[in-house]
Amino acid sequence: MTAETAQMPSRIGFRKMNGLGNDFVVLDARARDLDLTPEIVAAISNRETGIGCDQFIVLENPHGDGDVFMEIWNNTGERVEACGNATRCIGGLLMQETGKDEIAIETVAGTLRAMPGPDGLITVDMGEPRLEWHQIPLAEEIRDTRGIELQIGPIDAPILHTPAAVNMGNPHAIFFVKDAGAYNLAQIGPLLENHPMFPERANISLAEVEDRSHIILRVWERGAGLTKACGTAACAAGVAAIRKKLTDRMVRVTLPGGDLLIEWREADNHVYMTGAAEFHYEGELDLAEYAGGAA
Template identity: 40%
Template sequence: MIIVYITLIELIMEFTKYQGLGNDFILVDNRHSSTPLLSPDEAVKLCDRHFGIGADGVIFALPGDDQSDYTMRIFNSDGSEPQMCGNGIRCLARFLAKLEGVETVGKSYRIQTLAGIIIPRLEEEGQVKVDMGNPFLLAKEIPTTLTKGEEKVINQFLEVGGQSWSVTCVSMGNPHCITFVENVATIPLETIGPMFEHHSVFPERTNTEFIEVVRSDYLKMRVWERGAGITLACGTGACASVVAGVLTGNCDRLCTVELPGGCLTIEWSEQDNRLYMTGPAEAVFTGVIG
Protein backbone atom coordinates (compact mmCIF):
# COMPACT_ATOMS: atom_id res chain seq x y z
CA MET A 1 0.00 0.00 0.00
CA ILE A 2 1.37 3.42 -0.98
CA ILE A 3 1.02 6.14 1.66
CA VAL A 4 1.01 9.76 0.48
CA TYR A 5 1.22 12.77 2.78
CA ILE A 6 -0.19 16.09 1.54
CA THR A 7 -0.32 19.43 3.41
CA LEU A 8 -2.94 21.73 1.90
CA ILE A 9 -5.60 22.39 4.53
CA GLU A 10 -5.87 22.70 8.30
CA LEU A 11 -7.18 19.18 8.77
CA ILE A 12 -5.76 15.71 9.25
CA MET A 13 -7.82 13.39 7.10
CA GLU A 14 -7.28 9.99 5.52
CA PHE A 15 -8.37 9.36 1.95
CA THR A 16 -8.21 6.67 -0.69
CA LYS A 17 -7.84 7.40 -4.36
CA TYR A 18 -9.89 5.21 -6.71
CA GLN A 19 -10.25 5.08 -10.47
CA GLY A 20 -12.93 3.70 -12.75
CA LEU A 21 -11.62 3.41 -16.32
CA GLY A 22 -9.20 6.26 -15.57
CA ASN A 23 -11.91 8.55 -14.20
CA ASP A 24 -10.23 9.16 -10.82
CA PHE A 25 -11.57 10.31 -7.47
CA ILE A 26 -10.45 11.09 -3.93
CA LEU A 27 -12.72 9.09 -1.58
CA VAL A 28 -13.33 10.42 1.93
CA ASP A 29 -14.89 8.56 4.87
CA ASN A 30 -17.51 11.11 5.98
CA ARG A 31 -19.87 8.66 7.69
CA HIS A 32 -19.79 10.51 11.03
CA SER A 33 -21.29 13.73 9.60
CA SER A 34 -23.87 14.77 7.03
CA THR A 35 -21.69 17.77 6.09
CA PRO A 36 -18.71 17.19 3.74
CA LEU A 37 -15.37 17.51 5.53
CA LEU A 38 -14.00 19.69 2.74
CA SER A 39 -15.29 22.84 1.08
CA PRO A 40 -15.53 23.08 -2.71
CA ASP A 41 -12.43 25.33 -2.73
CA GLU A 42 -10.46 22.77 -0.73
CA ALA A 43 -11.60 20.05 -3.13
CA VAL A 44 -10.30 22.12 -6.05
CA LYS A 45 -6.86 22.30 -4.42
CA LEU A 46 -6.74 18.57 -3.81
CA CYS A 47 -7.80 17.78 -7.38
CA ASP A 48 -4.98 19.87 -8.86
CA ARG A 49 -2.67 17.46 -10.68
CA HIS A 50 0.45 19.58 -10.12
CA PHE A 51 0.01 20.99 -6.61
CA GLY A 52 -2.45 18.52 -5.07
CA ILE A 53 -3.29 14.84 -5.20
CA GLY A 54 -4.82 15.01 -8.66
CA ALA A 55 -8.35 13.80 -9.45
CA ASP A 56 -11.50 14.47 -11.44
CA GLY A 57 -13.40 14.98 -8.20
CA VAL A 58 -13.71 14.37 -4.45
CA ILE A 59 -16.40 11.94 -3.25
CA PHE A 60 -17.73 11.91 0.31
CA ALA A 61 -19.35 8.84 1.89
CA LEU A 62 -21.96 10.39 4.21
CA PRO A 63 -24.61 8.78 6.45
CA GLY A 64 -27.79 7.51 4.82
CA ASP A 65 -31.40 8.13 5.77
CA ASP A 66 -34.58 6.09 6.17
CA GLN A 67 -34.43 5.02 2.53
CA SER A 68 -30.69 4.59 1.99
CA ASP A 69 -27.57 3.00 3.46
CA TYR A 70 -25.32 5.96 2.63
CA THR A 71 -25.35 9.34 0.94
CA MET A 72 -22.98 10.36 -1.84
CA ARG A 73 -21.77 13.93 -2.37
CA ILE A 74 -19.20 14.88 -4.97
CA PHE A 75 -17.29 18.05 -5.80
CA ASN A 76 -15.84 18.26 -9.30
CA SER A 77 -12.30 19.42 -9.95
CA ASP A 78 -13.67 22.95 -10.56
CA GLY A 79 -15.60 22.97 -7.27
CA SER A 80 -19.06 22.48 -8.78
CA GLU A 81 -21.36 19.75 -7.49
CA PRO A 82 -22.96 17.34 -9.99
CA GLN A 83 -26.10 15.40 -9.23
CA MET A 84 -24.48 12.02 -9.91
CA CYS A 85 -21.38 10.29 -11.27
CA GLY A 86 -21.53 6.77 -12.70
CA ASN A 87 -17.84 5.92 -12.45
CA GLY A 88 -17.72 7.63 -9.07
CA ILE A 89 -20.52 5.57 -7.55
CA ARG A 90 -18.77 2.34 -8.61
CA CYS A 91 -15.66 3.58 -6.79
CA LEU A 92 -17.78 4.55 -3.79
CA ALA A 93 -19.32 1.07 -3.59
CA ARG A 94 -15.89 -0.58 -3.42
CA PHE A 95 -14.69 2.05 -0.92
CA LEU A 96 -17.68 1.37 1.37
CA ALA A 97 -17.15 -2.38 1.15
CA LYS A 98 -13.50 -1.86 2.15
CA LEU A 99 -14.50 0.35 5.09
CA GLU A 100 -17.03 -2.24 6.24
CA GLY A 101 -14.65 -5.15 5.69
CA VAL A 102 -17.30 -6.93 3.60
CA GLU A 103 -15.99 -7.10 0.03
CA THR A 104 -18.40 -9.87 -0.96
CA VAL A 105 -19.69 -10.56 -4.46
CA GLY A 106 -23.38 -9.69 -4.50
CA LYS A 107 -23.10 -7.03 -1.79
CA SER A 108 -25.21 -4.01 -2.74
CA TYR A 109 -25.91 -0.55 -1.35
CA ARG A 110 -28.77 1.89 -1.57
CA ILE A 111 -27.01 5.21 -2.02
CA GLN A 112 -28.80 8.55 -1.84
CA THR A 113 -27.58 11.02 -4.46
CA LEU A 114 -28.84 14.35 -5.74
CA ALA A 115 -30.29 12.30 -8.62
CA GLY A 116 -32.18 9.97 -6.26
CA ILE A 117 -31.44 6.46 -4.95
CA ILE A 118 -28.78 4.59 -6.96
CA ILE A 119 -27.98 0.92 -6.28
CA PRO A 120 -24.49 -0.46 -7.03
CA ARG A 121 -23.68 -4.16 -6.55
CA LEU A 122 -20.26 -5.77 -6.24
CA GLU A 123 -19.50 -8.33 -8.96
CA GLU A 124 -16.58 -10.67 -9.60
CA GLU A 125 -13.10 -9.50 -10.67
CA GLY A 126 -13.48 -5.96 -9.35
CA GLN A 127 -16.56 -5.18 -11.43
CA VAL A 128 -19.53 -3.21 -10.09
CA LYS A 129 -23.01 -3.34 -11.62
CA VAL A 130 -25.11 -0.25 -11.01
CA ASP A 131 -28.86 0.20 -11.33
CA MET A 132 -28.75 3.75 -12.69
CA GLY A 133 -32.54 4.24 -12.70
CA ASN A 134 -34.73 5.63 -15.47
CA PRO A 135 -33.56 8.16 -18.05
CA PHE A 136 -35.33 11.52 -18.28
CA LEU A 137 -36.15 12.62 -21.81
CA LEU A 138 -38.28 15.76 -21.69
CA ALA A 139 -36.58 19.08 -22.38
CA LYS A 140 -37.65 20.53 -19.03
CA GLU A 141 -36.19 17.53 -17.20
CA ILE A 142 -32.72 17.80 -18.75
CA PRO A 143 -32.98 20.89 -18.70
CA THR A 144 -32.65 22.55 -22.10
CA THR A 145 -34.48 25.20 -24.09
CA LEU A 146 -33.73 23.50 -27.42
CA THR A 147 -37.40 22.64 -27.72
CA LYS A 148 -40.61 23.02 -25.68
CA GLY A 149 -40.47 21.73 -22.13
CA GLU A 150 -42.86 18.79 -22.62
CA GLU A 151 -41.10 17.57 -25.78
CA LYS A 152 -38.20 15.17 -26.24
CA VAL A 153 -34.96 16.44 -27.75
CA ILE A 154 -34.13 13.92 -30.48
CA ASN A 155 -32.02 14.83 -33.53
CA GLN A 156 -32.41 18.56 -32.93
CA PHE A 157 -29.97 20.89 -34.67
CA LEU A 158 -27.70 23.04 -32.51
CA GLU A 159 -25.18 25.61 -33.73
CA VAL A 160 -21.88 25.27 -31.86
CA GLY A 161 -18.50 26.58 -32.96
CA GLY A 162 -19.79 27.64 -36.36
CA GLN A 163 -21.12 24.15 -37.13
CA SER A 164 -24.59 22.61 -37.04
CA TRP A 165 -24.74 19.48 -34.89
CA SER A 166 -27.59 16.98 -34.66
CA VAL A 167 -28.02 16.37 -30.93
CA THR A 168 -30.15 14.23 -28.66
CA CYS A 169 -30.47 15.18 -25.00
CA VAL A 170 -30.94 12.86 -22.03
CA SER A 171 -30.77 13.32 -18.28
CA MET A 172 -29.47 10.60 -15.99
CA GLY A 173 -30.10 12.92 -13.06
CA ASN A 174 -27.50 15.16 -14.71
CA PRO A 175 -27.72 16.68 -18.21
CA HIS A 176 -26.20 15.11 -21.33
CA CYS A 177 -26.03 16.27 -24.93
CA ILE A 178 -25.16 13.45 -27.35
CA THR A 179 -24.11 13.76 -30.97
CA PHE A 180 -23.19 10.96 -33.37
CA VAL A 181 -20.10 11.49 -35.53
CA GLU A 182 -18.14 9.56 -38.17
CA ASN A 183 -14.87 9.49 -36.22
CA VAL A 184 -14.54 10.50 -32.56
CA ALA A 185 -10.75 10.81 -32.90
CA THR A 186 -11.14 13.89 -35.13
CA ILE A 187 -13.25 15.90 -32.66
CA PRO A 188 -11.34 18.92 -31.24
CA LEU A 189 -12.64 18.20 -27.76
CA GLU A 190 -10.50 20.83 -26.02
CA THR A 191 -12.16 23.66 -27.95
CA ILE A 192 -15.64 22.39 -28.80
CA GLY A 193 -16.35 20.81 -25.39
CA PRO A 194 -16.53 24.08 -23.43
CA MET A 195 -18.73 25.62 -26.12
CA PHE A 196 -21.30 22.86 -25.65
CA GLU A 197 -21.04 22.94 -21.86
CA HIS A 198 -21.73 26.67 -21.62
CA HIS A 199 -24.19 27.01 -24.51
CA SER A 200 -27.15 29.21 -23.66
CA VAL A 201 -29.69 26.43 -24.36
CA PHE A 202 -28.38 24.55 -21.29
CA PRO A 203 -29.25 26.64 -18.22
CA GLU A 204 -27.42 24.23 -15.88
CA ARG A 205 -24.60 23.58 -18.39
CA THR A 206 -24.22 20.10 -19.89
CA ASN A 207 -22.02 17.05 -20.30
CA THR A 208 -21.34 16.34 -23.98
CA GLU A 209 -20.75 12.95 -25.58
CA PHE A 210 -19.41 12.40 -29.10
CA ILE A 211 -20.31 8.92 -30.30
CA GLU A 212 -19.00 6.79 -33.16
CA VAL A 213 -21.13 3.74 -34.03
CA VAL A 214 -18.83 0.78 -34.69
CA ARG A 215 -21.66 -1.76 -34.63
CA SER A 216 -25.19 -1.70 -33.32
CA ASP A 217 -23.87 -3.28 -30.10
CA TYR A 218 -20.57 -1.36 -29.89
CA LEU A 219 -20.04 2.38 -29.53
CA LYS A 220 -16.92 4.54 -29.19
CA MET A 221 -17.28 7.60 -27.00
CA ARG A 222 -15.34 10.72 -26.09
CA VAL A 223 -16.68 13.03 -23.44
CA TRP A 224 -16.44 16.56 -22.15
CA GLU A 225 -17.74 16.52 -18.58
CA ARG A 226 -19.46 19.48 -17.02
CA GLY A 227 -17.16 20.80 -14.31
CA ALA A 228 -14.28 18.43 -15.06
CA GLY A 229 -13.46 18.85 -18.77
CA ILE A 230 -11.93 15.98 -20.75
CA THR A 231 -12.05 12.74 -18.77
CA LEU A 232 -11.15 9.16 -19.66
CA ALA A 233 -14.64 7.88 -18.87
CA CYS A 234 -18.14 8.97 -17.85
CA GLY A 235 -20.63 6.38 -16.62
CA THR A 236 -23.77 8.51 -16.77
CA GLY A 237 -22.61 9.68 -20.21
CA ALA A 238 -22.28 6.11 -21.45
CA CYS A 239 -25.80 5.37 -20.20
CA ALA A 240 -27.21 8.51 -21.80
CA SER A 241 -25.46 7.71 -25.07
CA VAL A 242 -27.03 4.25 -25.31
CA VAL A 243 -30.45 5.82 -24.65
CA ALA A 244 -29.78 8.38 -27.38
CA GLY A 245 -28.57 5.62 -29.70
CA VAL A 246 -31.77 3.62 -29.21
CA LEU A 247 -33.97 6.69 -29.70
CA THR A 248 -32.19 7.58 -32.95
CA GLY A 249 -31.95 4.01 -34.26
CA ASN A 250 -28.16 3.93 -33.94
CA CYS A 251 -27.68 1.08 -31.46
CA ASP A 252 -29.19 -1.81 -29.53
CA ARG A 253 -30.41 -1.70 -25.94
CA LEU A 254 -27.42 -3.78 -24.81
CA CYS A 255 -24.10 -2.22 -25.81
CA THR A 256 -20.42 -2.13 -25.09
CA VAL A 257 -19.31 1.49 -24.85
CA GLU A 258 -15.59 2.00 -25.45
CA LEU A 259 -14.14 5.05 -23.72
CA PRO A 260 -10.51 6.22 -23.69
CA GLY A 261 -10.07 4.53 -20.29
CA GLY A 262 -11.72 1.21 -21.19
CA CYS A 263 -15.13 -0.35 -21.76
CA LEU A 264 -18.47 -0.29 -19.95
CA THR A 265 -21.41 -2.61 -20.52
CA ILE A 266 -24.67 -0.67 -20.69
CA GLU A 267 -28.18 -2.13 -20.87
CA TRP A 268 -31.37 -0.11 -21.23
CA SER A 269 -33.92 -2.67 -20.09
CA GLU A 270 -37.11 -2.85 -22.11
CA GLN A 271 -38.83 -4.57 -19.19
CA ASP A 272 -38.40 -1.89 -16.51
CA ASN A 273 -36.99 1.08 -18.50
CA ARG A 274 -33.95 1.22 -16.19
CA LEU A 275 -30.29 1.58 -17.14
CA TYR A 276 -27.76 -0.96 -15.89
CA MET A 277 -24.06 -0.14 -16.06
CA THR A 278 -21.26 -2.63 -15.38
CA GLY A 279 -17.59 -1.70 -15.15
CA PRO A 280 -14.49 -1.77 -12.96
CA ALA A 281 -13.44 0.28 -9.94
CA GLU A 282 -10.00 0.02 -8.40
CA ALA A 283 -8.15 1.47 -5.41
CA VAL A 284 -4.97 3.31 -6.42
CA PHE A 285 -3.43 4.45 -3.14
CA THR A 286 -4.21 5.61 0.39
CA GLY A 287 -2.91 8.81 1.95
CA VAL A 288 -3.24 11.38 4.71
CA ILE A 289 -4.05 15.06 4.26
CA GLY A 290 -2.80 17.40 6.95
Protein backbone atom coordinates in the same frame (compact mmCIF):
# COMPACT_ATOMS: atom_id res chain seq x y z
CA MET B 1 -16.82 28.34 10.53
CA THR B 2 -18.12 27.56 14.01
CA ALA B 3 -15.95 27.36 17.11
CA GLU B 4 -16.78 23.66 17.26
CA THR B 5 -15.50 22.92 13.74
CA ALA B 6 -12.46 25.12 14.31
CA GLN B 7 -11.45 22.85 17.21
CA MET B 8 -11.82 19.63 15.20
CA PRO B 9 -8.59 17.90 14.17
CA SER B 10 -7.81 18.86 10.59
CA ARG B 11 -6.05 15.65 9.59
CA ILE B 12 -8.17 13.00 7.88
CA GLY B 13 -7.58 9.85 5.92
CA PHE B 14 -8.38 9.64 2.22
CA ARG B 15 -8.57 7.00 -0.49
CA LYS B 16 -7.57 7.41 -4.14
CA MET B 17 -9.73 5.36 -6.55
CA ASN B 18 -10.57 5.29 -10.23
CA GLY B 19 -13.07 3.89 -12.67
CA LEU B 20 -11.51 3.47 -16.14
CA GLY B 21 -9.01 6.22 -15.38
CA ASN B 22 -11.67 8.65 -14.13
CA ASP B 23 -10.06 9.21 -10.72
CA PHE B 24 -11.36 10.30 -7.32
CA VAL B 25 -10.22 11.45 -3.92
CA VAL B 26 -12.59 9.92 -1.37
CA LEU B 27 -13.06 11.32 2.16
CA ASP B 28 -15.17 9.56 4.78
CA ALA B 29 -17.27 12.01 6.81
CA ARG B 30 -19.54 9.40 8.43
CA ALA B 31 -17.75 9.66 11.77
CA ARG B 32 -17.11 13.42 11.80
CA ASP B 33 -18.31 16.57 10.11
CA LEU B 34 -15.99 18.22 7.60
CA ASP B 35 -15.94 21.97 7.10
CA LEU B 36 -15.25 21.82 3.37
CA THR B 37 -15.40 24.80 1.05
CA PRO B 38 -15.13 24.96 -2.76
CA GLU B 39 -11.64 26.43 -2.32
CA ILE B 40 -10.47 23.51 -0.16
CA VAL B 41 -11.91 20.95 -2.58
CA ALA B 42 -10.31 22.67 -5.59
CA ALA B 43 -6.93 22.86 -3.82
CA ILE B 44 -6.92 19.16 -2.90
CA SER B 45 -8.13 18.23 -6.41
CA ASN B 46 -5.40 20.25 -8.14
CA ARG B 47 -2.87 17.86 -9.70
CA GLU B 48 0.05 20.26 -9.29
CA THR B 49 -0.47 21.50 -5.73
CA GLY B 50 -2.74 18.84 -4.21
CA ILE B 51 -3.46 15.13 -4.50
CA GLY B 52 -5.22 15.58 -7.83
CA CYS B 53 -8.43 14.03 -9.16
CA ASP B 54 -11.27 14.42 -11.62
CA GLN B 55 -13.95 14.33 -8.91
CA PHE B 56 -13.87 14.75 -5.16
CA ILE B 57 -16.13 12.38 -3.21
CA VAL B 58 -17.36 12.75 0.37
CA LEU B 59 -19.16 9.88 2.11
CA GLU B 60 -21.78 10.93 4.65
CA ASN B 61 -24.27 9.07 6.80
CA PRO B 62 -27.41 8.28 4.78
CA HIS B 63 -30.11 10.93 4.69
CA GLY B 64 -32.78 8.28 4.10
CA ASP B 65 -32.94 4.49 3.88
CA GLY B 66 -29.70 4.02 1.91
CA ASP B 67 -26.35 2.71 3.09
CA VAL B 68 -24.49 5.98 2.49
CA PHE B 69 -24.92 9.47 1.04
CA MET B 70 -22.35 10.35 -1.62
CA GLU B 71 -21.54 14.02 -2.12
CA ILE B 72 -19.82 14.74 -5.44
CA TRP B 73 -17.66 17.74 -6.35
CA ASN B 74 -15.86 18.51 -9.59
CA ASN B 75 -12.17 19.32 -9.34
CA THR B 76 -13.01 23.02 -9.63
CA GLY B 77 -14.91 22.93 -6.33
CA GLU B 78 -18.39 22.77 -7.85
CA ARG B 79 -20.97 20.31 -6.51
CA VAL B 80 -22.52 18.01 -9.14
CA GLU B 81 -25.47 15.66 -9.07
CA ALA B 82 -24.19 12.33 -10.33
CA CYS B 83 -21.07 10.37 -11.29
CA GLY B 84 -21.45 6.82 -12.53
CA ASN B 85 -17.80 5.83 -12.22
CA ALA B 86 -17.63 7.10 -8.64
CA THR B 87 -20.83 5.20 -7.83
CA ARG B 88 -19.18 1.96 -8.99
CA CYS B 89 -16.09 2.68 -6.89
CA ILE B 90 -18.06 3.51 -3.75
CA GLY B 91 -20.37 0.55 -4.32
CA GLY B 92 -17.40 -1.81 -4.53
CA LEU B 93 -15.78 -0.21 -1.48
CA LEU B 94 -18.89 -0.56 0.68
CA MET B 95 -19.68 -4.09 -0.48
CA GLN B 96 -16.21 -5.03 0.69
CA GLU B 97 -16.65 -3.06 3.92
CA THR B 98 -20.09 -4.43 4.85
CA GLY B 99 -20.18 -7.85 3.19
CA LYS B 100 -23.48 -6.93 1.52
CA ASP B 101 -24.19 -7.98 -2.05
CA GLU B 102 -26.12 -4.78 -2.79
CA ILE B 103 -25.41 -1.21 -1.68
CA ALA B 104 -27.88 1.70 -1.86
CA ILE B 105 -25.98 4.92 -2.55
CA GLU B 106 -27.90 8.15 -2.03
CA THR B 107 -27.00 11.12 -4.23
CA VAL B 108 -28.56 14.49 -5.01
CA ALA B 109 -29.90 12.89 -8.20
CA GLY B 110 -31.52 9.97 -6.34
CA THR B 111 -30.61 6.59 -4.88
CA LEU B 112 -28.47 4.27 -7.01
CA ARG B 113 -27.86 0.59 -6.32
CA ALA B 114 -24.54 -1.16 -6.80
CA MET B 115 -24.10 -4.94 -6.96
CA PRO B 116 -21.45 -7.44 -8.08
CA GLY B 117 -21.09 -7.88 -11.83
CA PRO B 118 -19.34 -10.61 -13.83
CA ASP B 119 -15.57 -11.20 -13.61
CA GLY B 120 -15.06 -8.95 -10.59
CA LEU B 121 -16.75 -5.95 -12.18
CA ILE B 122 -19.38 -3.75 -10.50
CA THR B 123 -22.90 -3.14 -11.84
CA VAL B 124 -24.88 -0.04 -10.95
CA ASP B 125 -28.59 0.47 -11.47
CA MET B 126 -28.55 4.06 -12.71
CA GLY B 127 -32.35 4.38 -12.71
CA GLU B 128 -34.59 5.66 -15.48
CA PRO B 129 -33.30 8.15 -18.05
CA ARG B 130 -35.05 11.52 -18.12
CA LEU B 131 -35.97 12.39 -21.67
CA GLU B 132 -38.42 15.30 -21.55
CA TRP B 133 -37.04 18.74 -22.40
CA HIS B 134 -37.83 20.18 -18.95
CA GLN B 135 -36.20 17.21 -17.19
CA ILE B 136 -32.84 17.55 -18.96
CA PRO B 137 -33.29 20.62 -18.77
CA LEU B 138 -33.35 22.58 -22.02
CA ALA B 139 -33.97 26.30 -22.30
CA GLU B 140 -36.96 25.86 -24.59
CA GLU B 141 -39.58 23.24 -25.32
CA ILE B 142 -38.42 20.57 -27.74
CA ARG B 143 -40.80 17.67 -28.07
CA ASP B 144 -38.38 15.16 -29.59
CA THR B 145 -35.10 15.12 -27.66
CA ARG B 146 -33.64 12.40 -29.89
CA GLY B 147 -32.26 15.31 -31.94
CA ILE B 148 -32.48 18.91 -30.73
CA GLU B 149 -31.96 22.05 -32.82
CA LEU B 150 -28.38 22.96 -32.03
CA GLN B 151 -25.30 23.31 -34.18
CA ILE B 152 -21.82 24.72 -34.07
CA GLY B 153 -20.07 26.18 -37.11
CA PRO B 154 -21.42 27.73 -40.34
CA ILE B 155 -25.17 27.41 -40.88
CA ASP B 156 -24.77 25.75 -44.28
CA ALA B 157 -21.89 23.46 -43.18
CA PRO B 158 -22.00 22.96 -39.38
CA ILE B 159 -19.13 21.17 -37.65
CA LEU B 160 -21.60 19.40 -35.34
CA HIS B 161 -25.36 19.47 -35.24
CA THR B 162 -28.58 17.92 -33.89
CA PRO B 163 -27.41 16.23 -30.70
CA ALA B 164 -29.59 13.92 -28.66
CA ALA B 165 -30.31 15.15 -25.14
CA VAL B 166 -30.61 12.88 -22.08
CA ASN B 167 -30.48 13.39 -18.32
CA MET B 168 -28.84 10.53 -16.39
CA GLY B 169 -28.69 12.40 -13.10
CA ASN B 170 -26.99 15.25 -14.96
CA PRO B 171 -27.57 16.75 -18.43
CA HIS B 172 -25.94 15.27 -21.54
CA ALA B 173 -25.80 16.22 -25.21
CA ILE B 174 -24.64 13.46 -27.54
CA PHE B 175 -23.50 14.14 -31.11
CA PHE B 176 -23.44 11.05 -33.35
CA VAL B 177 -20.50 11.29 -35.74
CA LYS B 178 -18.61 9.08 -38.20
CA ASP B 179 -15.28 9.53 -36.42
CA ALA B 180 -15.24 10.55 -32.75
CA GLY B 181 -11.52 11.28 -32.94
CA ALA B 182 -11.78 13.74 -35.83
CA TYR B 183 -12.86 16.73 -33.71
CA ASN B 184 -11.01 19.04 -31.34
CA LEU B 185 -13.27 18.36 -28.37
CA ALA B 186 -11.04 20.37 -26.03
CA GLN B 187 -11.84 23.43 -28.15
CA ILE B 188 -15.52 22.94 -28.90
CA GLY B 189 -16.46 21.26 -25.62
CA PRO B 190 -16.50 24.46 -23.51
CA LEU B 191 -18.58 26.30 -26.15
CA LEU B 192 -21.21 23.58 -26.20
CA GLU B 193 -21.15 22.99 -22.43
CA ASN B 194 -22.08 26.63 -21.88
CA HIS B 195 -24.52 26.97 -24.78
CA PRO B 196 -27.69 28.94 -23.87
CA MET B 197 -29.75 25.84 -24.72
CA PHE B 198 -28.47 24.27 -21.47
CA PRO B 199 -29.45 26.40 -18.45
CA GLU B 200 -27.55 24.03 -16.13
CA ARG B 201 -24.77 23.50 -18.69
CA ALA B 202 -24.22 20.03 -20.15
CA ASN B 203 -21.77 17.20 -20.60
CA ILE B 204 -20.83 16.96 -24.28
CA SER B 205 -20.16 13.62 -26.00
CA LEU B 206 -19.08 12.51 -29.47
CA ALA B 207 -20.46 9.05 -30.23
CA GLU B 208 -19.27 6.84 -33.07
CA VAL B 209 -21.48 3.79 -33.61
CA GLU B 210 -19.30 0.88 -34.75
CA ASP B 211 -22.13 -1.65 -34.94
CA ARG B 212 -25.34 -2.50 -33.10
CA SER B 213 -23.43 -3.58 -29.99
CA HIS B 214 -20.52 -1.12 -29.85
CA ILE B 215 -20.09 2.66 -29.47
CA ILE B 216 -16.83 4.63 -29.30
CA LEU B 217 -17.25 7.69 -27.06
CA ARG B 218 -15.30 10.83 -26.20
CA VAL B 219 -16.55 13.13 -23.46
CA TRP B 220 -16.13 16.74 -22.40
CA GLU B 221 -17.38 16.69 -18.81
CA ARG B 222 -19.24 19.68 -17.43
CA GLY B 223 -16.95 21.56 -15.05
CA ALA B 224 -14.09 19.07 -15.44
CA GLY B 225 -13.06 19.03 -19.10
CA LEU B 226 -11.81 16.11 -21.17
CA THR B 227 -12.05 12.88 -19.23
CA LYS B 228 -10.85 9.32 -19.75
CA ALA B 229 -14.26 8.00 -18.77
CA CYS B 230 -17.69 9.26 -17.72
CA GLY B 231 -20.22 6.69 -16.57
CA THR B 232 -23.31 8.85 -16.92
CA ALA B 233 -22.18 9.90 -20.42
CA ALA B 234 -21.83 6.25 -21.42
CA CYS B 235 -25.35 5.60 -20.12
CA ALA B 236 -26.70 8.66 -21.93
CA ALA B 237 -25.00 7.67 -25.19
CA GLY B 238 -26.42 4.16 -24.92
CA VAL B 239 -29.93 5.47 -24.31
CA ALA B 240 -29.65 7.98 -27.16
CA ALA B 241 -28.39 5.34 -29.61
CA ILE B 242 -31.19 2.95 -28.65
CA ARG B 243 -33.80 5.69 -29.04
CA LYS B 244 -32.44 6.42 -32.52
CA LYS B 245 -32.52 2.66 -33.31
CA LEU B 246 -28.78 2.62 -33.95
CA THR B 247 -27.95 -0.15 -31.45
CA ASP B 248 -29.52 -2.95 -29.46
CA ARG B 249 -30.53 -2.52 -25.82
CA MET B 250 -27.18 -3.85 -24.58
CA VAL B 251 -24.14 -2.04 -25.91
CA ARG B 252 -20.43 -1.85 -25.16
CA VAL B 253 -19.22 1.74 -24.86
CA THR B 254 -15.49 2.25 -25.39
CA LEU B 255 -14.02 5.37 -23.75
CA PRO B 256 -10.34 6.40 -23.70
CA GLY B 257 -10.03 4.70 -20.29
CA GLY B 258 -11.70 1.43 -21.24
CA ASP B 259 -15.07 -0.24 -21.74
CA LEU B 260 -18.42 0.00 -19.99
CA LEU B 261 -21.34 -2.31 -20.65
CA ILE B 262 -24.63 -0.39 -20.81
CA GLU B 263 -28.02 -2.08 -20.77
CA TRP B 264 -31.33 -0.19 -20.97
CA ARG B 265 -33.78 -2.82 -19.81
CA GLU B 266 -37.23 -2.77 -21.29
CA ALA B 267 -38.69 -4.58 -18.25
CA ASP B 268 -38.14 -1.75 -15.76
CA ASN B 269 -36.90 1.12 -17.99
CA HIS B 270 -33.73 1.31 -15.87
CA VAL B 271 -30.20 1.72 -17.22
CA TYR B 272 -27.57 -0.69 -15.88
CA MET B 273 -23.87 0.14 -16.12
CA THR B 274 -21.15 -2.48 -15.60
CA GLY B 275 -17.44 -1.76 -15.38
CA ALA B 276 -14.26 -1.82 -13.33
CA ALA B 277 -13.52 -0.04 -10.06
CA GLU B 278 -9.96 0.23 -8.80
CA PHE B 279 -8.35 1.20 -5.51
CA HIS B 280 -5.02 3.03 -5.85
CA TYR B 281 -3.78 3.92 -2.39
CA GLU B 282 -4.76 5.58 0.85
CA GLY B 283 -3.12 8.28 2.89
CA GLU B 284 -3.73 11.20 5.18
CA LEU B 285 -4.13 14.88 4.42
CA ASP B 286 -4.35 18.03 6.49
CA LEU B 287 -7.37 20.15 5.61
CA ALA B 288 -5.75 23.15 7.28
CA GLU B 289 -2.93 23.14 4.74
CA TYR B 290 -5.44 23.44 1.89
CA ALA B 291 -7.42 26.17 3.63
CA GLY B 292 -4.39 28.33 4.34
CA GLY B 293 -4.49 27.26 7.98
CA ALA B 294 -8.21 28.06 8.32
CA ALA B 295 -9.74 24.57 8.27
